[in-house]
Amino acid sequence: MSASVKVRRQFPTSKVMWSVIGWLVVFVFFFPVLWMWLESFKTEPQAASSPPTIFFAPTLEEFQQVLSGDFPPYFINSAIASIGSTLLVLVLGLPAAYALAIRPVKRTRDVLFFFISTRFLPFAASLVPLYLLARDLQLLDNIFALALIYTTINLPLGVWLLRSFLLEIPPELFEAARVDGAGFFTEIRRIVVPLVAPGIAATSLICLIFSWNEFFYAVNFTSSVAGTAPIFLVGFISGRGLFYAKLAAAATLASLPVLIGGWIAQKQLIRGLTMGAVK
């Protein structure tokens, strides 16, 4: 009896301790984002002050300045490149993952390694050939070319992730479906998609985030028509003068779509990311 009381007394203390540690870690990770938000509501001198200004009257002045620029085309371009490339990753990646997980082809491991080996190449190494190719094909400053590049970047990751989710589906389900006469597309539609929906959501969101935030290819392959949100952002970095508050306001706006998307898909995302974690 006394032992159980002791356990009950100890339990909340350790729970509180772990909660505190957890929140502390969250705060450390979240602090730069929080600081960015705070900076965006300051005036330029306040944002640049040292020591930092903690208490201030919030202003939307910098947001107004950012929004008075040609903001929408950059965001539309980002949406096209991100959503377009994510859809392509799913369309191409799901059948590939299905083949590798449910109906393994010969030398599956080699195929998987080949997929991921395309990520070993530093981005900078592929820049010159891709740039010259895009120039000769008149695809510079073309948002669809950028979406295609993002697809090739994210596809290996998408295949690996989707395959790991597909491996979670008991093979007996497919066998039963086949006995009932289900073909490939029926299996995908009736079994794969409903069962790995959280995994598909997680993969989509990861691809979406990577594409939305991508800067290297965007800056090299676009100029005036196909510029994406990160290009809009860096335009505020000034060699002369103060720009922290404006940059923070632009960054806050640029991060909102991904943040909202993540929030909406939060449940699916957590389920997806923990799929396969426990066998």
Add this chain to the structure above:
Amino acid sequence: MSIFAVLIALVAGACSGGAGGGTGGGTTTITLAAVDNPSMADLKKLVPDFQATHPNIQVKIVTLPEDVLRQQVTQDVAAGSGRYDLFTIGTYEVPLWAKKGWIENLSPFIAKDPSYAPDDLIPGIRGALSYNGNLFAVPFYGESSMLMYRKDMLAAKGITMPDHPTWDQVAAAAKAVNSRSVNGICLRGLPGWGEQLAPLDTVVNTYGGRWFDPQWNAQLNTPQWHDAVSFYINLLKTAGEPGAGNAGFTECLNAYNSGKVAMWYDATVAASFFTGDAAKNSGYAYAPIKVKDWSGWLWAWSLGMPSSSKKKDAAWTFADWATNKAYIQLVGTKLGWQHVSPGTRTSTYDLPEYKAAAGAFADVTLQSIAHADVTHPTVDPVPYIGVQYVDIDEFQQLGDKVSQEFAKVIAGGQTVDQALAKAQALATDVGKAQH
């Protein structure tokens, strides 16, 4: 299904909104890649004025940070991809790119416009943007370097700063005012050829140092370099801002505006960003000297036209409008005279409205630019042009590496002698490539 619908709507929106690039329906769209600075922000605001008088030319301006812009523009002209019809380039790039045929000779375009008045361009700037006697870029904004100081802080210590101070006088003043709450001086320590090396190069020049002798032999192992670098770093350590290794223009501006430093040696344009006490109580002196007089740097962001542009006439029409005398009047009357781009035209400094707005630093700016000579940056002759840079392709990399060695000295990781030995080796390799 709904995602597809959204995508189609977005694609349709982008296609309808992003018709740029070509010439269609009698309208020519030109793209300007520009560095972001306040003058460029003003230009963006005034583009509708241009389009009101030139309805057949659409202007798209892409602003990028300096290093990204330099890389993108270099890539564009080297590959001849024609992404841009105009770009802002500095005095470093103009002669180099003109020699390679990457940028268009603008003199024939200028000759077509009697109102352009190229002789009105400040001579030092005009010279820096010329190659074989022809202008290859037109200045949009120009600057030199000067010493800015808080008169009230120096006066409290009984110090009066002369108009043409020596570095020894500046160091003495910095040490005198240096205290727990206020540092004596802010100098850039952030590595980079356009960062720390810009002011440090001017110190080296006035100490009599040079990067190369006329035979392209590296000269970084000379006493002049040793003395100049030791002086700069010692001044930073004894009376400079804390965390000097991370301090660039913006950091020093913040420190000066918030009263944390009493002096600042940097670009002449800096004074136009002063606020509060810094704006009220600042004095301005010419770039400090040691042996060589007039040691201020020279830089101009200018509009250049890539040879690969297919819309040269339209591009020039815009460049002409944005760098003409009439544009200065337009900026002054529409946005305010304090917005006028400094350092481009001599006539700007005759305008009473501009003089009143620019105040105490207008004359220092004009005289500093006028006396900066890119062909004679230091005491002894040199085979290169450029005050705070060496106008060769390899300099960006060389300058960055050398400044990183100096940053290690600032951080206490090595001595000046060690840094200069490494810098000499790096410069020797570059010098050999020039033969």
